[in-house]
Structures are given as C-alpha cells and as structure tokens.
Amino acid sequence: MPVDPNHAEPAATTREQTRRRIVGVAIELLERRGRDAVTTRAVADAAGLQPPALYRLFGDKEGLLDAVAEHGFARFLAAKHIDPDPQDPVGELRAAWDIAVEFGLANPALYALMYAEPARSTTVFQTGLDLLMKRIRRLAAAGLLRVGEDVAAQIVHATARGAVLTWLSLPEPQRDPALLRALREAMVTAVTTQEPAVQEQGPAGAARALRAALPEQDVLSDAEQRLLTEWLDRLST
Structure with missing residues (x-):
C-alpha cells in the first residue's frame, strides 16, 4: 500500500524536532559539565527519553557527538x-x-x-x-x-x-x-x-x-x- 504523504510528513517532522532537542541537551551538558558528562544515559535522562531512542536517531554515542559537532559548525x-x-x-x-x-x-x-x-x-x-x-x-x-x-x-x-x-x-x-x-x-x-x-x-x-x-x-x-x-x-x- 502506498504511503500517504500527509501522514508521513508529521512523523518526519517529529523525528527531526526530537533530534534537534537531543542535540541541544547534549550541547548544554557538554558546556556545563564537559565531554565526559555526555553519555547516552545522561542525555536521554535530560531529554526525557529512553536510551534506545538515541540509538535509533544517532546509532551510538559517537554518532551523537558527530551531530553535536555538525551543529556547532552550522x-x-x-x-x-x-x-x-x-x-x-x-x-x-x-x-x-x-x-x-x-x-x-x-x-x-x-x-x-x-x-x-x-x-x-x-x-x-x-x-x-x-x-x-x-x-x-x-x-x-x-x-x-x-x-x-x-x-x-x-x-x-x-x-x-x-x-x-x-x-x-x-x-x-x-x-x-x-x-x-x-x-x-x-x-x-x-x-x-x-x-x-x-x-x-x-x-x-x-x-x-x-x-x-x-x-x-x-x-x-x-x-x-x-x-x-x-x-x-x-x-x-
């Protein structure tokens, strides 16, 4: 069955919003407490999510740090x-x-x-x-x-x-x-x-x-x- 774009778009938008929120939380932890504080558990807790959500979006901690660095360059x-x-x-x-x-x-x-x-x-x-x-x-x-x-x-x-x-x-x-x-x-x-x-x-x-x-x-x-x-x-x- 073809995907209705009217239903797919909100899901994609929510995913991107969640991704940006997680990156923002990671940057805040990074600036306040240093790189060692940026763990998947700490970021997930601060963002009000479960760690599996981070893995789905970023793969692992290194993927999250890559996203943080890219946000910094932007x-x-x-x-x-x-x-x-x-x-x-x-x-x-x-x-x-x-x-x-x-x-x-x-x-x-x-x-x-x-x-x-x-x-x-x-x-x-x-x-x-x-x-x-x-x-x-x-x-x-x-x-x-x-x-x-x-x-x-x-x-x-x-x-x-x-x-x-x-x-x-x-x-x-x-x-x-x-x-x-x-x-x-x-x-x-x-x-x-x-x-x-x-x-x-x-x-x-x-x-x-x-x-x-x-x-x-x-x-x-x-x-x-x-x-x-x-x-x-x-x-x-």
Missing part, C-alpha cells in the same frame, strides 16, 4: 559573512580570524569537540573550509599571498586554534587581549605580503597569482591546464 557558519568582492582582502582575513577565535572563546567545550578531532570533519565543516579557501584564493589572485594556498589555510587554522586553546589554558588574570592581536598579526605576516607579490622580483608571486586565476579561464584544454598547474605549483614554492 552555528559557526551562521556567524560568518563573506563579501564576494572585498575591497580589502587582507582586512577580510583578519575579520574572519577574529570571528573564529571569538566563537571558540564563547563556546570552549563545543569548539574543542569540533576541532580537536579531525575524524569529526563533517559536510558543514567542509563548507567552512571552502569559504576559507575562497578568501585565500582572492589573496592569491591579488598577488598578496606569501605562501601556497593550502599552507596559507593551514596557518590560518593553526593560529586560530592555538589562540583559543592557549587563551583558555591561562588563568583569567593572565589573559591579555594583546596575545590574540599578536597571534593574528603573526598569521597575517606569515600568509600575506604588504604589496602585491607580482611587483616583486622572481616568479613565485606571479605564479601564485596566475595559479589562482586558472579556474576562471576556458582557453586551455584540461590536459594543458593540469600541466600548467603543475608548473605553477613548482614555481610558487
């Missing part, structure tokens, strides 16, 4: 704004770094879960990484990138994560905002140049700028583009 992305044509791509990079660090300081336990375990790289995490790579690509296209695009993204991630974890590890009287500013500026110095790199001597800056612009062209064949990309990658380093 919240983080909701706080980010990307200008498709920024007048100051270096300033935009600074602002994006500040947003990432501020999110980590405001949500320490959730941030640790999201970023301390690479295995929790979700689809939403990949969306955030894609946004970062677009920022990096604009810097490269403007000739302002000092290092390769992948290394630049790694530096941005590493300095933001290091800033959050270091700040949270310090006793409150020792938390000086100058530390965050210094780390941010060290990141900017490591990743970008003060002047467009294509004005400097040597091929590296020009190679990075051309490498960034390649996806926008349609003159070369796929084979030609792959070969040129390989050459430019070598020149840029």
